[in-house]
């Protein structure tokens with residue numbers, strides 16, 4: 384089982400932990416006294432109700448918070464579902480965490496009560512000390528966040544993303560050529576291509592290899608962010624006053640390194656575009672489009688553009704390549720399913736043709752395979768956590784203000800199913816109308832479409848509205864198109880086979896974005912004609 388907060392604190396930070404514990408005790412009693420005073424000595428309606436169930440709390444101040452695992456949390460939370468149900472509550476050291484283990488609970492809170500549940504948790508280390516709190520994914524729900532969403536919408540609305548189809552198709556063709564020439568390096572090719580799509584769209588920057596500084600720096604930074612945005616990753620997130628500890632303490636050094644990395648990630652490509660604009664040589668890009676707008680407060684606006692584009696750059700690459708690599712692993716394990724998807728492409732797109740983004744609606748089985756990939760191993764198994772803005776009551780339980788809510792989409796994806804066992808890879812489940820409840824389109828890109836009845840009507844009329852008011856992934860359309868075109872190309876041109884000398888055992892990373900650990904597979908062109916078609920198509924790439 385994954386190491387728990389308890390193990391890691393006791394083993395690595397005992398001194399710090401003891402100081403923290405005493406401080407937490409003082410903090411706890413101060414908070415309780417304050418709350419009782421605020422309520423005139425009695426409790427309010429919501430505080431009279433019980434908190435949702437969860438593992439037993441053996442220690443008075445620490446509660447059960449230390450039983451929250453640090454890695455692969457989704458597996459432990461899903462086991463808790465069997466014991467405690469759809470709501471599982473952890474508390475202690477001033478922190479409250481509520482895990483939502485069903486689609487109903489997630490929709491009831493994140494969609495129907497979006498005005499309460501659209502904030503992000505306060506991450507003292509990654510948000511405040513590393514500076515990521517200025518970026519859209521961590522900004523609190525409010526005016527500044529809405530301004531960032533508006534800017535992102537310029538590039539990412541369903542209409543806007545159509546202009547990137549050509550870039551995505553060129554980069555997919557170029558990835559096919561890389562597969563042909565160096566099939567063993569497929570991991571790097573997929574990483575590079577996902578990064579190239581986002582870099583080109585956001586900054587008009589064209590990179591050639593996976594070793595390029597833009598790609599490697601983004602990946603190293605995302606690794607730090609991925610570790611640090613797991614609730615409870617740092618003791619300092621539970622006890623924010625620890626942020627005042629001296630700079631030689633290990634977590635402070637980690638935070639300082641993270642801050643430099645994040646600043647560099649958002650500044651390096653942004654400054655590149657600005658310089659190119661001065662020289663008159665900038666390639667078309669979102670950054671250039673936004674910087675060309677006239678604004679009353681240029682310095683503030685520039686800062687906002689820098690962090691919005693930086694958020695796209697950071698969030699857009701990893702999720703896309705995680706999905707494509709998961710697909711490749713699934714295909715190596717399921718040759719019959721692969722064959723059926725290939726035959727659909729051959730018969731509808733044609734053996735002599737190269738798939739395009741506009742083929743999406745014509746390939747139902749390929750789409751079912753993609754949905755099954757997203758369900759079989761969700762790349763964001765716990766989506767991205769939220770925070771409650773005020774005290775609330777749900778299903779007879781009290782949810783106090785400031786509770787961190789974790790939507791366990793892993794539990795939703797693996798909901799037991801008699802007709803199509805959920806631990807098996809069966810795309811047909813998505814061609815069966817009776818199974819529509821588990822469609823990843825409803826959870827893989829996040830939540831928050833429905834705000835109130837009125838906004839729901841608006842939302843049907845205008846996509847922009849829900850993009851601005853819901854926290855759902857703004858890159859959904861770009862991401863879906865990238866995933867589709869890369870997967871359709873792989874199916875059209877290659878057979879993915881298990882390694883000839885061993886068994887392929889699926890293993891995935893256990894951080895925020897979860898993707899296959901390095902694995903081996905054989906990537907073989909489906910025919911000599913197909914290989915020629917790739918070379919020919921790749922020679923026409925404009926990027």
Ligand code: HEM
Nearest residue numbers: 519520694695698699702767827828829830854856858862
């Ligand atoms: C397969 C691809 C992708 C998946 C599965 C995915 C999934 C998600 C999820 C689950 C969230 C959290 C939403 C919530 O809190 O309800 C999110 C947020 C976000 N995504 Fe994506 N995403 C993908 C691609 C992209 C792309 C291509 C971009 C940008 C170019 C992007 C940019 C963002 C940003 C900026 C946020 C934060 C939004 C906010 O907090 O307001 N994503 N994504």
